Amino acid sequence: MAKNLLIVESPAKAKTIEKILGEDFEVKSCYGHIRDLEKGDMGIDIKNNYAPRYIVPDDKEKVVKELKSIAKKSGEVWLATDEDREGEAISWHLCEVLGLDPGTTKRIVFHEITKPAIQSAVTRPRTVDMNLVNAQQARRILDRIVGFELSPVLWRKMSMKNNLSAGRVQSVAVRIIAEREREINAFVPVSSFKIEALFTAKDVSGKQVTFSAEGKKQATAENAEAFLNGCKGADYTVTDIQVKPGKKTPAAPFTTSTLQQEASRKLGYSVSRTMLLAQKLYESGKITYMRTDSVNLSETAMDAITKQIGGQYGERYIQPRKYKNKNESAQEAHEAIRPTYMDSFTVEDADCRRLYELIWKRTMASQMADAELEKTIAKIQISTNKEELTASGEVLKFDGFLKVYMEDRDEDEITEEDGQEGMLPPLSVQQKVPLKEMKAIERFTRPQPRYTEASLVKKLEELGIGRPSTYAPTISTILKRGYVEKRDKEGVKRDFRIFRLKDNAVEKLLEQENTGAEKAKLFPTDLGLVVTDFLKQYFDDIMDYHFTARIEEEFDEVAQGKIQWNKMIDDFYNPFKKDVDNTIEKAERIKGERELGTDPASGKKVIARMGRYGPMVQIGDVNDEEKPRFAKLKNTQSIETISYDEAMELFRLPRNLGQFEDTDVVVNIGRFGPYIAHDKKFYSLGKEYDPYSITFDEATPIIVEKRAAKEERTIKIFEKEKIQVLRGPYGPYIKQGLRNYKLPKEKQDNAADLSLEEVKAIIEEVKANPPKRVPRKKKGS
DNA sequence: CAGTGAGCGAGCTTCCGCTTGACTT
Numbered sequence: 001m002a003k004n005l006l007i008v009e010s011p012a013k014a015k016t017i018e019k020i021l022g023e024d025f026e027v028k029s030c031y032g033h034i035r036d037l038e039k040g041d042m043g044i045d046i047k048n049n050y051a052p053r054y055i056v057p058d059d060k061e062k063v064v065k066e067l068k069s070i071a072k073k074s075g076e077v078w079l080a081t082d083e084d085r086e087g088e089a090i091s092w093h094l095c096e097v098l099g100l101d102p103g104t105t106k107r108i109v110f111h112e113i114t115k116p117a118i119q120s121a122v123t124r125p126r127t128v129d130m131n132l133v134n135a136q137q138a139r140r141i142l143d144r145i146v147g148f149e150l151s152p153v154l155w156r157k158m159s160m161k162n163n164l165s166a167g168r169v170q171s172v173a174v175r176i177i178a179e180r181e182r183e184i185n186a187f188v189p190v191s192s193f194k195i196e197a198l199f200t201a202k203d204v205s206g207k208q209v210t211f212s213a214e215g216k217k218q219a220t221a222e223n224a225e226a227f228l229n230g231c232k233g234a235d236y237t238v239t240d241i242q243v244k245p246g247k248k249t250p251a252a253p254f255t256t257s258t259l260q261q262e263a264s265r266k267l268g269y270s271v272s273r274t275m276l277l278a279q280k281l282y283e284s285g286k287i288t289y290m291r292t293d294s295v296n297l298s299e300t301a302m303d304a305i306t307k308q309i310g311g312q313y314g315e316r317y318i319q320p321r322k323y324k325n326k327n328e329s330a331q332e333a334h335e336a337i338r339p340t341y342m343d344s345f346t347v348e349d350a351d352c353r354r355l356y357e358l359i360w361k362r363t364m365a366s367q368m369a370d371a372e373l374e375k376t377i378a379k380i381q382i383s384t385n386k387e388e389l390t391a392s393g394e395v396l397k398f399d400g401f402l403k404v405y406m407e408d409r410d411e412d413e414i415t416e417e418d419g420q421e422g423m424l425p426p427l428s429v430q431q432k433v434p435l436k437e438m439k440a441i442e443r444f445t446r447p448q449p450r451y452t453e454a455s456l457v458k459k460l461e462e463l464g465i466g467r468p469s470t471y472a473p474t475i476s477t478i479l480k481r482g483y484v485e486k487r488d489k490e491g492v493k494r495d496f497r498i499f500r501l502k503d504n505a506v507e508k509l510l511e512q513e514n515t516g517a518e519k520a521k522l523f524p525t526d527l528g529l530v531v532t533d534f535l536k537q538y539f540d541d542i543m544d545y546h547f548t549a550r551i552e553e554e555f556d557e558v559a560q561g562k563i564q565w566n567k568m569i570d571d572f573y574n575p576f577k578k579d580v581d582n583t584i585e586k587a588e589r590i591k592g593e594r595e596l597g598t599d600p601a602s603g604k605k606v607i608a609r610m611g612r613y614g615p616m617v618q619i620g621d622v623n624d625e626e627k628p629r630f631a632k633l634k635n636t637q638s639i640e641t642i643s644y645d646e647a648m649e650l651f652r653l654p655r656n657l658g659q660f661e662d663t664d665v666v667v668n669i670g671r672f673g674p675y676i677a678h679d680k681k682f683y684s685l686g687k688e689y690d691p692y693s694i695t696f697d698e699a700t701p702i703i704v705e706k707r708a709a710k711e712e713r714t715i716k717i718f719e720k721e722k723i724q725v726l727r728g729p730y731g732p733y734i735k736q737g738l739r740n741y742k743l744p745k746e747k748q749d750n751a752a753d754l755s756l757e758e759v760k761a762i763i764e765e766v767k768a769n770p771p772k773r774v775p776r777k778k779k780g781s
Numbered sequence: 782c783a784g785t786g787a788g789c790g791a792g793c794t795t796c797c798g799c800t801t802g803a804c805t806t
Contacts, residue, residue, distance in 0.1 A: 009800060032800030039795090059802085086799055140797075147796020155794070159787075163794045170796085279801085291799090469798060477796095589787095611786040618786080630786055654784095670783035682783050742806090 005074035007067065007094060009081050012283050013113060017080070020118050028070060030081070034060050035093045037140065042148050044141055046573070049566045052141060056097065064097055071098045076106065078125065083109035084331035085559065089136035092128050102128040112298035112335045113288070135559035138568055142551065143168055145573060146542060149580050153538075154531060157583075158590050159612045164531065165481055168548060169466045169474055171535055174483045175543055176459055177451055178524040178532040185641060187447035192217050193224035193499070197389050197438040199236065199380070203425040210436060211424055213380050213391035221497060224440035225508070227387070228501040231438060234384040238431045246373035246394070250365040250401040252295040252323040253336035256468035257461045259290070259359070264454035265408040267354050268520075271453040272472045277355045278337070285340055286347060287359055291468040292334035293461075295323040297366075301338055305367045308342040313403060319369040329464035329552055338363040361405035368401035378427050393424030410458075411449040435501075442496040450521035453486070465548045483528030491517030526615040526639045530592035538583040542576075597644040604628075606647055608639040613671070615639050617647040632669060649692070657696040665699050667691045678703050715751050723759055725751055734759055741766045 003026045008014050011029040018027035035054040037043030045051040056064050071077050077100055081087035087109075095102040106125035110117040150166035158164055195215030203209045218224040254262070256275075263274040278290035297305070302320055309318050325332065339360050347353040374397050380389040396402070427433070451459065457471045466474055478484045491514040498509040524532070536543045544550075551572070557563045593609040596617070604620040611618075611630070615638065620628035631650035633642065654668035654677075666677045667685070674685035676699050683706045685691060689698065715732055716725040724735045732751035734741040741763050743751060 011801075029800080031802090033798070034800095036798095037796095042796095060800095063800095082799085090799070136798090143797045145796085149796095151795035165795045167796045283801090467798065469800080474797090609786095613786065616786065622787080628786085632786095668783075671785095672782060675783055677783075684783085 002073060002075040004076045004078055005067075005071055006078040006080050009087065009090060010289070012285070013289070016113050016285075017118060020113075020115050021122070025078075026070065026074065028067060029063075030067060030090065030094060031060070031063050033086070033090055033093070034064055034067075034097060037144050042144055044144060050141055050569045050573070052137060054093070054096075067094070068098060071100075078122075079105060079107045079128070080109070080121075082333035083111065084333040085132055085136045085139065085555070087333060088129055088132040089140075092130070092133040095128060102130065111294070111296065111333065112301075114298050114300045116300070117298065129559075131561040132559045134565040135555045138558050138565040139555055141569055142572060145569075145576070149577070150535070150539065150542070153580060153583055154534075154590075157534065157587055158531070159610065160527065160614065162482060162527075165477070166531070166535060168542065169460075169470065170477050170481075170483075171532070171543060172463075172465055172545065172547070173456065173460060173474055174478050174524065174528050175532050175536070175545075176456065177478075177484050177522050178529050180448060180450060181524050181529070182640075184447045184450065189444040189446065191442050191444045191496070192219050193221065193440040193497075194443050195224075195227065195389075195438065195440055197236075197380075198436040199391070199433040200436055201425040201427060201431075201433055209425050211391055211393070211422075213378075213389040215387055215389045215438075218440060221442070221499075224442075225499050225506065228438060228440055228499050228506045230385045231382055231501055232384070232504050232506070234382045234435075236389070236433050236435055237381045237383070238378055238427050238429055238433060239381045239388070240379040241427060241429055242377045244375045244377070245397075246375045248371040248373065248400075248402065250321075250368060250370075250405070251362065251407045253297055253338055253363050253366045254359060255293050255295060255336060256291050257293070257457050257471060259337055260457050260471065261410075261454040262358060262362070262408065263355060264452055265410070266358060269351075269355070270520075271457060271475055273351075274355065275472045277349075277352050280349070280352055281347070281356055281359075286344065286352075286356055287340060288336070288338050289334045290337055292332075292337060293325065293327060293330040293468055294332040294334055295325055295336045296332065297323075297336055297338060297363075301335070302367065304342045305338075305363060309364060309368055313368075317368050317400065317403065319400075320367055323366070327461065327464070329549070331467075336363075362407075365401040365405035368404065369398070371396065371400040371402045372398040376424050378424065380433065391424060391427075393422060395423065410452075410455050412455075437500060437502040439501075440499040442498065444494070444496070444515070446515075450489075450518050450523065452521060456522060463545050463548065464552060478528070481527075482525055483531060485523050485525055486520060487523060488520065489516065489518040489523075491515050526592065526610060526633075529638075529640060530590055530610050533592070534587075534590045538587060539579060592639055594639055596642070596647050599648070602626075606644065608633070608642050608647060610639070617642070617650055619651065652692055655691070657694075657699055660696070660700050660703065665696060665703070667694055667699065676702060681707075716754065718756050718759065723756075723763075725754060725759065727751075734762060736763060 004024055006017065006021065006025045006027045007030050008017060008027060009030060009032055011031065014027040014029040018025065021027065035056050038053045038055045043053045045053065077098060079091040079094055081090040091107055092102055094100070095105055105127060107128050108121040108125050110121040147165070147167040151164065154164040154166055194217055197213045197215065198210050199213060200208050200210055218227055259278065260271045260274050263269040264271065275290065278287065281287045282290050306318050306320055337359055339356070347356045374395045376393045378391045380391060382388065453475050456475065460466045460471065479486060493512050494515045495510055495512055498511060500507050500509060541547060554563070554568050558565045558568060591609045593607055596606045596608055598604065599606050599619045602619065606617065606619050608615065608617045613632070615633040617631050617633065618628050620626065622628060629651060631653065637646065654666050657665040657667060660678060663679045668675060668677065669691055672684065674689065674691040676683040676685060683702055685694070713727045714724065715727055726733055726735055731748050732743050734743065743762060747754065
């Protein structure tokens with residue numbers, strides 16, 4: 001009898017399942033979605049109730065062809081795609097493509113790749129849930145409409161020629177970054193004074209040790225100084241000691257987003273790097289599936305984990321726990337990310353190994369006992385006034401899960417108290433403690449930190465925007481479009497005041513700290529800011545942080561069969577399309593203009609704005625008789641923050657340094673950075689030169705040197721035909737216009753002897769058989 | 782490669798969500 005064909009989404013999964021199911025089944029993978037909306041005309045027949053037009057994309061034809069031929073030879077076809085909206089749709093598309101009846105074809109689901117789960121699934125097949133499929137179609141069609149209607153609006157209204165884009169997910173992601181940047185720009189730090197006293201006491205072994213206590217924060221320098229003066233000559237007495245037990249609880253096993261966050265915090269991996277390494281671990285059978293929003297662990301996994309904990313650390317460390325998802329939008333088609341085998345430790349590649357160890361530890365910790373603490377709080381009375389000081393200490397009584405793993409926190413979650421609590425020496429009530437010194441230290445409030453890739457993912461997940469499979473690609477998209485940049489920012493020095501009480505005298509000190517430094521953070525570009533403002537102005541609902549959550553509710557209703565998907569889309573489309581048409585008709589071109597002041601020389605306005613080639617400053621108006629002056633912003637500058645003085649500085653270019661060999665030497669910044677123009681030729685300036693200050697005497701040697709270097713590279717020139725034979729890093733080559741042509745091996749040695757005819761023949765030859773290139777990827781990765 | 786800063790308007794770009802693949806300067 002012919003084997004049955006079982007189709008799953010992932011090939012690695014197919015292999016495992018085939019082993020479990022044995023002889024009766026051949027298990028194949030469809031590699032995710034096999035059909036998508038056609039690109040032309042949105043792929044949707046709007047007038048015909050939004051009927052979708054599906055095609056099999058080029059890169060899926062091979063898979064579909066193979067599945068068709070196997071299906072033909074097989075007994076029954078079983079569909080075992082993931083149990084979520086997308087998985088259900090994939091099953092339906094498979095029916096359509098393979099000519100199966102969705103009403104009778106067997107559909108099975110499981111949340112974990114374990115023998116019992118799969119064997120029991122096979123005993124309870126169902127059929128494709130068309131309501132769920134329709135919810136997916138609605139999701140797909142809405143995203144297509146939003147993306148393919150909004151993007152062209154940007155093409156029309158932006159002067160920049162880049163292939164701009166907008167969408168339900170990416171545009172909100174950019175908005176998050178943009179708004180954080182503006183919060184930071186608008187932030188005014190407020191200072192206050194933290195009171196910190198150092199005392200001495202004997203520890204258990206009788207040795208004198210120092211411990212610290214805190215007082216009430218003082219709002220102003222005057223208050224702080226007065227407080228310290230008020231403590232002169234005081235005695236300090238312990239009045240109360242409280243000892244409280246405390247505990248710490250382990251974090252849930254990893255999902256895609258929490259793995260990305262921890263790998264970023266602990267290992268410094270970018271989101272896409274984490275996914276690449278996790279993919280490798282998954283393919284080599286080391287971990288379970290890495291694109292998941294579930295924190296659930298299978299029964300078999302729980303057994304293996306507790307067994308491992310018991311063997312390695314002892315029974316006391318075991319505490320089995322079931323975790324529940326907080327996230328409402330979670331679809332939980334898979335397990336949490338965990339090692340497939342808890343007793344497996346060999347991972348070859350070092351980067352993979354670090355990620356694997358992180359996953360292993362987190363998984364172990366999730367089933368381990370709480371850490372037990374003892375927290376001590378001592379109150380210390382000041383004899384000269386009513387205020388009191390508080391000393392607190394923490395002692396770990398039982399390490400529990402901390403033996404293995406402790407989750408890191410993001411910057412914005414770290415409070416002032418963190419890291420303060422050390423050990424306290426044994427103290428008793430009525431004990432007098434001698435003061436070493438007391439300080440009032442000025443501290444400033446801080447704005448929220450900029451987002452890292454991983455903290456952006458966290459935010460998106462909280463808002464229910466995007467899915468585990470799209471977090472990394474979304475970040476790539478907004479970086480690639482130039483809406484956002486990932487970079488460091490240097491901090492600035494800031495003075496802060498300290499008052500110190502020591503030996504009954506108060507003195508004032510001034511110290512410096514570094515503030516505002518950022519590493520590998522996401523910054524919006526001017527393009528990102530301007531596009532966000534525009535979309536918010538005209539498409540407020542799409543840009544709303546809760547838009548996705550709201551339509552998800554409607555998709556759920558479609559999935560429950562409460563509403564028709566085309567009705568839902570129709571309700572969305574009509575008002576949306578009106579907004580699109582209205583915007584195209586009425587909205588001005590996007591300029592992001594900002595007035596900076598008046599140019600004293602001409603009396604004309606100085607403005608910063610978006611130009612065709614990016615952010616720029618301009619003196620005068622295009623409608624003036626005299627043409628306006630233009631200058632490009634530097635990479636680190638922004639329309640929003642550039643000052644008048646900085647703008648005027650930019651107009652110092654181009655600078656004419658004087659005459660060399662009877663022609664002008666001009667310094668400017670062009671498309672490819674700073675350069676010297678001389679005698680109709682261009683010479684790039686290296687980083688070591690500043691175009692604003694380079695002198696004539698520095699510039700001329702550069703011209704001479706670069707000219708000589710170029711001559712050395714030139715083998716032969718056919719002036720009339722504008723063809724050059726040049727010496728490059730990979731050997732001699734021919735250059736005609738913008739294109740380069742590689743010389744065939746046998747002609748490389750005597751390139752200088754080439755005739756015009758030979759050169760032309762080579763060009764024709766290369767043109768006829770162009771060297772194969774790596775195909776351009778559609779999405780950044 | 783390097784002036785520009787808007788627009789002739791040929792024909793093109795673009796979305797989100799599933800999955801992995803692969804050959805060349």
